[in-house]
Amino acid sequence: MGSPFSPHSAQTHLIAAVFSVVLVIAGVIFLVVAAGVIYSSVRYRSRGVTAAEPRQVFGSRKLEILWTVVPLAIVTGLFVITVRAMVLIDAPQESGQTPDLVITGHQWWWDARYPNGALATGDIHIPAARRLLVRIESTDVIHDFWVPELARKMDAVPGRPSYIWLEADAPGTYSGACSEFCGAQHAWMRFRMIAEPEASFNAWLLRQIQPLAEPTGAAAEGARLFRTKKCEDCHALGKKGPDLTHVATREFLGAGISRNTPENLALWLTNPQAAKPGNRMPDTPLTANERAALLAYLESLQ
Amino acid sequence: MSAWLCAIDHKRVGILYMLSALLFFLAGGMEAMVMRAQLAAPNLKLVAPEVYNQMFTMHGTTMIFLVAMPVLTGFGVYLVPLMIGANEMALPRLGALSFWLQLFGGVLLYISFASGSAPDAGWFSYAPLSEKPFSGGAGLDYWALALLLITGGSIGSAVNLIVTIATSRAPGMTMRLVPLFVWSTFITSVMIIFALPALAASLVMLLSDRLLHARFFDPAQGGSPLLWQHYFWIFGHPEVYIVVLPAFGMISEIIPVFSRKTIFGYPLMATSSVAIAFLSYGVWAHHMFAVALGRNFLAVFAASSMLIAVPTGMKIFSWIATMWGGAIRFTTAMLFAVAFLLEFTIGGLSGVAFATVPVDWQMTDTYFVVAHIHYVLFGGTVFALFAGAYYWFPKISGRMLDESLGRWNFWLVVIGFNAAFFVQHFLGLLGMRRRVYTYPDLPWFGALNVISTIGAAILAFGILLFCANVLMSLYFGAPAGDDPWNAWTLEWAAASPPPLENFAEIPRVRSRRPLWDLKHPEAPDWTRA
Numbered sequence: 022m023g024s025p026f027s028p029h030s031a032q033t034h035l036i037a038a039v040f041s042v043v044l045v046i047a048g049v050i051f052l053v054v055a056a057g058v059i060y061s062s063v064r065y066r067s068r069g070v071t072a073a074e075p076r077q078v079f080g081s082r083k084l085e086i087l088w089t090v091v092p093l094a095i096v097t098g099l100f101v102i103t104v105r106a107m108v109l110i111d112a113p114q115e116s117g118q119t120p121d122l123v124i125t126g127h128q129w130w131w132d133a134r135y136p137n138g139a140l141a142t143g144d145i146h147i148p149a150a151r152r153l154l155v156r157i158e159s160t161d162v163i164h165d166f167w168v169p170e171l172a173r174k175m176d177a178v179p180g181r182p183s184y185i186w187l188e189a190d191a192p193g194t195y196s197g198a199c200s201e202f203c204g205a206q207h208a209w210m211r212f213r214m215i216a217e218p219e220a221s222f223n224a225w226l227l228r229q230i231q232p233l234a235e236p237t238g239a240a241a242e243g244a245r246l247f248r249t250k251k252c253e254d255c256h257a258l259g260k261k262g263p264d265l266t267h268v269a270t271r272e273f274l275g276a277g278i279s280r281n282t283p284e285n286l287a288l289w290l291t292n293p294q295a296a297k298p299g300n301r302m303p304d305t306p307l308t309a310n311e312r313a314a315l316l317a318y319l320e321s322l323q
Numbered sequence: 324m325s326a327w328l329c330a331i332d333h334k335r336v337g338i339l340y341m342l343s344a345l346l347f348f349l350a351g352g353m354e355a356m357v358m359r360a361q362l363a364a365p366n367l368k369l370v371a372p373e374v375y376n377q378m379f380t381m382h383g384t385t386m387i388f389l390v391a392m393p394v395l396t397g398f399g400v401y402l403v404p405l406m407i408g409a410n411e412m413a414l415p416r417l418g419a420l421s422f423w424l425q426l427f428g429g430v431l432l433y434i435s436f437a438s439g440s441a442p443d444a445g446w447f448s449y450a451p452l453s454e455k456p457f458s459g460g461a462g463l464d465y466w467a468l469a470l471l472l473i474t475g476g477s478i479g480s481a482v483n484l485i486v487t488i489a490t491s492r493a494p495g496m497t498m499r500l501v502p503l504f505v506w507s508t509f510i511t512s513v514m515i516i517f518a519l520p521a522l523a524a525s526l527v528m529l530l531s532d533r534l535l536h537a538r539f540f541d542p543a544q545g546g547s548p549l550l551w552q553h554y555f556w557i558f559g560h561p562e563v564y565i566v567v568l569p570a571f572g573m574i575s576e577i578i579p580v581f582s583r584k585t586i587f588g589y590p591l592m593a594t595s596s597v598a599i600a601f602l603s604y605g606v607w608a609h610h611m612f613a614v615a616l617g618r619n620f621l622a623v624f625a626a627s628s629m630l631i632a633v634p635t636g637m638k639i640f641s642w643i644a645t646m647w648g649g650a651i652r653f654t655t656a657m658l659f660a661v662a663f664l665l666e667f668t669i670g671g672l673s674g675v676a677f678a679t680v681p682v683d684w685q686m687t688d689t690y691f692v693v694a695h696i697h698y699v700l701f702g703g704t705v706f707a708l709f710a711g712a713y714y715w716f717p718k719i720s721g722r723m724l725d726e727s728l729g730r731w732n733f734w735l736v737v738i739g740f741n742a743a744f745f746v747q748h749f750l751g752l753l754g755m756r757r758r759v760y761t762y763p764d765l766p767w768f769g770a771l772n773v774i775s776t777i778g779a780a781i782l783a784f785g786i787l788l789f790c791a792n793v794l795m796s797l798y799f800g801a802p803a804g805d806d807p808w809n810a811w812t813l814e815w816a817a818a819s820p821p822p823l824e825n826f827a828e829i830p831r832v833r834s835r836r837p838l839w840d841l842k843h844p845e846a847p848d849w850t851r852a
Contacts, residue, residue: 043679050672075582106680165688
């Protein structure tokens with residue numbers, strides 16, 4: 022996971038700057054309080070000698086005004102900083118502009134749709150050094166889209182899409198995750214933002230909408246099983262499960278719970294609940310041959 | 324036994340509240356230890372994801388509704404009549420009813436474990452996750468029904484405390500002369516009456532959705548998931564002050580007595596509590612900064628949330644000014660009160676960070692929040708409760724808690740608490756999200772988590788030591804006498820423990836420190852203030 026203090030966009034740079042100011046102010050205030058507490062604890066400690074009671078002080082108008090006005094001034098300053106930063110960071114919610122990307126949270130994975138019809142699941146590609154207007158949606162419960170290095174977090178509320186600016190100032194891979202508790206597998210609802218130079222991004226985007234080569238051999242049998250065993254009833258855009266069109270290109274399975282190896286992929290076919298406890302995939306009875314054919318097909322989906 | 328079951332005396336009801344809270348505190352603590360064990364290293368599989376989710380849901384619900392609220396109510400019910408020179412609560416039977424509603428709510432919540440599906444949607448159970456299609460078991464029905472009972476009990480005890488404080492004060496004790504603990508209990512009770520109905524309303528809507536096929540929170544049928552959040556946090560943020568203000572009141576009693584000085588700026592202390600209460604109703608949406616609610620809307624809530632720092636800061640500085648120039652005795656109670664000042668300040672300052680909206684846009688729902696709430700509720704409320712326990716145990720039991728065990732108790736709690744929770748700030752800054760049952764092996768995650776787990780174990784040991792101290796001191800503690808701390812408020816004029824009728828003769832009150840006036844006839848407070 023990236024930290025808010027390793028910002029890679031104009032928005033997150035600004036947040037890091039505001040956060041630094043807040044931490045410095047908080048640190049100074051804490052030191053003042055601690056100094057007062059420790060000084061009076063040490064200086065005015067009574068060591069068991071039964072002396073007369075100390076002088077009784079009931080209050081001081083001047084001091085009380087001081088510690089009303091100074092904190093008020095500090096929070097007023099903070100408020101000004103806050104509002105100025107909000108204006109710069111926040112994306113317009115009702116601009117009518119077509120989003121560059123629509124990112125959707127599901128229990129428990131993320132996918133992204135591009136204007137040309139391309140779909141990315143888990144690994145979301147973006148062009149580097151371009152500010153994108155991203156629409157955040159949810160199909161079931163409330164999720165929260167969070168890539169600490171690239172953007173503010175934004176709740177994905179079902180029935181209520183929202184918008185953020187998303188930007189990566191340099192090519193790279195940035196990790197993200199759901200940041201609102203969303204059920205059994207909230208822990209494994211991770212994803213990666215892959216920022217690429219414009220040209221390679223465009224090439225990737227084009228590849229996503231070109232039809233894949235017809236599978237051959239065992240993979241062809243697997244493709245047939247994918248239909249007859251009703252895998253495709255869920256594993257498609259707009260259905261209950263993640264789209265698998267390019268599953269072989271992914272680094273991780275189950276939104277981060279395991280690496281994308283043939284063994285881990287096979288586990289999803291033999292025992293989905295062992296692969297990711299609590300997920301919504303039912304057991305499908307398969308023979309060893311059928312399993313091998315399906316695996317061959319899935320591994321061919323580049 | 325039946326003397327306790329049928330108790331309506333405020334002292335017995337108060338003790339019942341405190342004991343039940345202590346039992347639930349141990350239960351909630353065990354749930355926390357399960358979580359810390361599971362998180363001790365990356366990718367551990369000690370418990371299943373659903374079990375982990377039940378643990379944090381039950382931990383949060385327990386600590387807020389079955390520990391913090393009842394124990395503070397218990398202190399209020401026990402102490403308020405004594406502090407205002409009354410012999411009884413104004414409505415003793417309502418007092419008993421409120422306790423049993425509260426307790427049965429707690430029992431109902433825990434029966435959910437036996438039903439096989441404890442609630443697992445978090446202590447604020449956001450819709451639609453809490454709705455039938457996503458949480459099919461009976462756990463959330465138990466949760467909502469239990470909280471409805473607890474809501475009824477809380478409102479009952481709040482009414483009782485308000486009526487008692489308004490009508491049963493000793494002759495001469497105007498509202499300008501009541502102890503600050505009574506003031507804060509009074510304000511808290513008013514807050515409960517206005518905040519808890521919002522919770523009850525949201526629970527009724529949730530139960531209607533779950534059991535009667537209503538559609539309050541279902542966007543596909545014209546409902547709104549955000550409706551739940553607004554209702555819940557209109558209750559939920561005042562709730563934070565409901566469980567913090569009485570703790571402030573305790574600190575305002577304890578620091579003066581052990582500094583041998585009257586509280587600094589009494590009128591400001593009382594009015595700042597009123598200010599916090601008012602502001603607390605206008606800050607709820609700061610729990611929703613990550614929802615796209617509109618920039619201007621959020622800015623208003625940022626302003627109100629930041630403003631709360633002002634009256635809170637006044638209190639901190641007034642407590643320091645009370646210590647300043649005093650003759651400080653570091654009893655265990657005072658150690659906890661002084662530690663409270665530092666720990667709570669950390670929690671308050673991280674709270675200001677969250678009021679700064681862009682910071683919240685990164686840090687909400689991370690371990691930075693987990694650290695923040697524990698510095699407020701443990702470093703604040705629980706530290707004050709430990710101080711209050713050491714301070715008032717002699718009055719309640721007639722015996723002193725052991726001071727050398729108290730030192731061990733104090734240092735283990737301070738070290739354990741800070742080890743467990745301070746590192747969680749860093750985990751949040753590194754991007755660790757809250758409410759995850761496990762995490763990948765990322766740089767520093769394992770190391771910081773294992774420190775947190777070790778800290779939690781030390782903390783648990785310190786808390787068990789407190790329980791041992793209470794049990795041992797009940798039987799072997801040194802006799803306390805009526806006024807072991809040479810204190811100034813009326814409860815110390817009664818016997819320890821106080822008889823059924825607290826005061827043979829209701830004292831006449833002329834100042835905020837009636838016992839100071841008795842002990843210092845040469846310079847009574849009423850000649851100055």
